[in-house]
Amino acid sequence: MTIKEAQQTIDEWINSTGVRYFNELTNMAMLTEEVGEVARIISRKYGEQSFKESDKKVDLADEMADVLFVLMCLANQTGVDLTEALKKNLDKKTKRDSQRHKGNEKLVERSPEPEVRNQKKKS
Ligand SMILES: [Mg+2]
Numbered sequence: 141m142t143i144k145e146a147q148q149t150i151d152e153w154i155n156s157t158g159v160r161y162f163n164e165l166t167n168m169a170m171l172t173e174e175v176g177e178v179a180r181i182i183s184r185k186y187g188e189q190s191f192k193e194s195d196k197k198v199d200l201a202d203e204m205a206d207v208l209f210v211l212m213c214l215a216n217q218t219g220v221d222l223t224e225a226l227k228k229n230l231d232k233k234t235k236r237d238s239q240r241h242k243g244n245e246k247l248v249e250r251s252p253e254p255e256v257r258n259q260k261k262k263s
Contacts, residue, residue: 144223164217178203182200
């Protein structure tokens with residue numbers, strides 16, 4: 141499924157199963173809520189928080205899909221073509237950051253490859 145197809149599918153779903161879009165402010169609040177659900181899982185799985193018994197059935201992929209769904213709702217109701225927006229955004233980032241990350245020593249310091257870290261210590 142392309143991004144364009146996903147936006148169309150969500151629009152069809154909203155207008156059949158969902159009746160109509162929640163207004164933009166409601167969807168913005170829901171997007172924040174869904175991002176928080178992703179953060180909760182990430183903090184427990186990759187961060188230092190522990191899972192409660194009630195957290196054990198959570199599904200990161202499903203929560204990420206919730207974020208994408210609400211974001212696409214907002215894009216549809218505000219007239220944003222996410223395919224074009226993402227293309228433009230990646231082009232902007234490529235031009236702006238062509239050397240920025242390669243020159244970031246912090247990224248090398250946290251590299252998981254020991255040989256990269258050792259090379260840095262020698263220099
Ligand atoms: Mg969710």
